[in-house]
Amino acid sequence: xxxxxxxxxxxxxxxxxxxxxxxxxxxxxxxxxxxxxxxxxxxxxxxxxxxxxxxxxxxxxxxxxxxxxxxxxxxxxxxxxxxxxxxxxxxxxxxxxxxxxxxxxxxxxxxxxxxxxxxxxxxxxxxxxxxxxxxxxxxxxxxxxxxxxxxxxxxxxxxxxxxxxxxxxxxxxxxxxxxxxxxxxxxxxxxxxxxxxxxxxxxxxxxxxxxxxxxxxxxxxxxxxxxxxxxxxxxxxxxxxxxxxxxxxxxxxxxxxxxxxxxxxxxxxxxxxxxxxxxxxxxxxxxxxxxxxxxxxxxxxxxxxxxx
Numbered sequence: 001x002x003x004x005x006x007x008x009x010x011x012x013x014x015x016x017x018x019x020x021x022x023x024x025x026x027x028x029x030x031x032x033x034x035x036x037x038x039x040x041x042x043x044x045x046x047x048x049x050x051x052x053x054x055x056x057x058x059x060x061x062x063x064x065x066x067x068x069x070x071x072x073x074x075x076x077x078x079x080x081x082x083x084x085x086x087x088x089x090x091x092x093x094x095x096x097x098x099x100x101x102x103x104x105x106x107x108x109x110x111x112x113x114x115x116x117x118x119x120x121x122x123x124x125x126x127x128x129x130x131x132x133x134x135x136x137x138x139x140x141x142x143x144x145x146x147x148x149x150x151x152x153x154x155x156x157x158x159x160x161x162x163x164x165x166x167x168x169x170x171x172x173x174x175x176x177x178x179x180x181x182x183x184x185x186x187x188x189x190x191x192x193x194x195x196x197x198x199x200x201x202x203x204x205x206x207x208x209x210x211x212x213x214x215x216x217x218x219x220x221x222x223x224x225x226x227x228x229x230x231x232x233x234x235x236x237x238x239x240x241x242x243x244x245x246x247x248x249x250x251x252x253x254x255x256x257x258x259x260x261x262x263x264x265x266x267x268x269x270x271x272x273x274x275x276x277x278x279x280x281x282x283x284x285x286x287x288x289x290x291x292x293x294x295x296x297x298x299x300x301x302x303x304x305x306x307x308x
Contacts, residue, residue: 004044004048005044005045005048005050008031008033008041009041009044009045010078010079011031012027012031012038012041012042012045013045013050013051013071013075013078013079014079015027015030015031016051016069016070016071016075017071017075017076017079019101019105019108020070020071020098020101021068021069021070021098021101021102021105022068022069022102022105023066023067023068023069023102024038024039024042024066024067024069025066026102026105026106026109027042027069029109029299030109030112039067042067042069045075048074049072049074049075050071050072050074050075050078051069051070051071051072051075052069052070052071052072053067053068053069053070054067054068054070055067055068056068056098068098068102099184100162100182100184103182103184103234103236103262104162104163104180104182106262106265106266106299107163107180107182107234107265107270108125108163109299110265110269110270110297110298110299111123111125111165111270113269113270113271113297113298113299114167114269114270114271114289114297117271117295117297118271118289118293118295118297120169120170120171121167121168121169121170121289121293122167122168122170123165123166123167123168124165124166124168124222125163125164125165126163126164126165126221126222127163128160128161128162128163128164159202159205161179161180161181162180162181162182163178163179163180163182164177164178164179164180164218165177165178165180166178166218166222166224167288167289168224175222175224175225175226176229176230176288177215177218177222177224177226177228177229177230178229178230178231178232178288179206179229179230179231179232180232180234181202181231181232181233181234182234182236183199183233183234183235183236183240183244184236185235185236185237185240187199187202189243189244189247190247199244199247200247200251203231203247203248203251203254203257204251206231206256206257207251207253207254209229210228210229210256215228215229228256229256230256230257230258230288231256231257231258232258232259232260232275232288233248233257233258233259233260234259234260234261234262234265235259235260235261235262236261236262237261237262237263238261238263238264240261241259241260241261241276241281242281244259244279245259245276245279245280245281246279247279248278248279249278249279249280254278254279255277255278256278257277257278257279258275258276258277258278258286258288259275259276259279259281260274260275260276260285266298266299267298268296268297268298269295269296269297269298269299270288270297271287271288271289271293271294271295271296271297272287272294272295272296272297273285273286273287273294274287275287275288
C-alpha cells in the first residue's frame with residue numbers, strides 16, 4: 001500500500017466499491033467526515049489510481065456539476081488484497097449514466113440515518129445485484145417476468161428491485177420487509193402493449209409476490225419471520241409521484257404500496273410522514289415506521305469539520 005494511503009482512505013475506497021458510484025457529498029455523509037476533508041483525500045486516492053472521477057450534473061443536466069467517484073481496477077485489487085469484496089465498475093467511467101444509482105444511494109444513506117438515530121431499530125440492506133444464493137433456488141427468480149404474448153417462451157427473466165431491506169425493532173422483536181423502486185420517470189405508466197418496462201406490469205408482479213407469499217423466501221436471508229412486505233416507490237419529482245399515485249389507486253389491492261419523492265426525502269428524511277400509502281396522496285402522509293416512531297431525520301453533513 002502506498003505510504004500516502006491511511007486506514008480512513010481505505011474505508012473511503014471500500015465505500016466506493018460497495019456503492020459503485022458516489023458523489024463527494026455522499027462519501028462525506030457515509031463516512032461522517034467533512035466534505036472538505038473527503039474531497040481532499042479523494043484527490044490523493046485519484047492520484048494513487050485507486051478511484052476515478054467524472055464531473056456531471058445530477059438529474060438531467062440540471063444544477064451545478066458534481067464530482068462522481070468510481071472504483072478503478074487498481075482500487076479493486078487493493079481491496080481484494082485485504083479480503084474486501086469489490087464492486088468494481090467494469091464499464092468506462094465516461095460512459096456511465098449514474099443518476100438512477102445516485103438516487104438509490106441517497107435512499108440507502110437516509111436509511112442508514114434511521115439506524116444511526118433510532119437505537120432500537122436495526123436495518124439490513126441487501127443489494128439485489130449481489131446475487132444472493134437464495135435467488136437461484138429451484139423455485140425460480142423472486143420476481144419473474146412472464147411474456148404472456150409468447151406462449152413458446154420457456155424461460156422467464158428476472159425483474160430486479162432497486163433495493164431489498166428489512167427494519168427490525170429490537171424492543172418489539174418485529175421485522176418489516178421492504179422492496180425499493182427508485183423511479184426516474186423514464187418508464188411509461190401503462191404502455192399500450194403491456195410491455196415489461198411499464199410500471200403497471202411491475203406492480204402486477206409485486207401483487208403476485210404478495211398474494212402467493214413468494215416474499216417468504218426472504219425469511220432465510222433476513223433471519224426473520226415475515227408477514228407481508230411494503231413496496232416503496234421513490235419518485236425523482238413530485239409530479240412523477242402524483243402520476244404514480246394515480247396508477248396505484250387504480251390497481252387494487254395496493255395498500256402495501258407506499259410512495260414518496262426525492263425532495264421529501266431530502267427535506268424530512270425517510271422516517272418522517274412523507275409517504276402516500278396506497279397512492280392516496282389526498283390523505284395525510286404517513287411514516288413507514290408508524291406514528292410512534294415517525295420523526296424528521298434528514299441527512300446533514302458539514303463543510304467545516306476538521307480532520308479526525
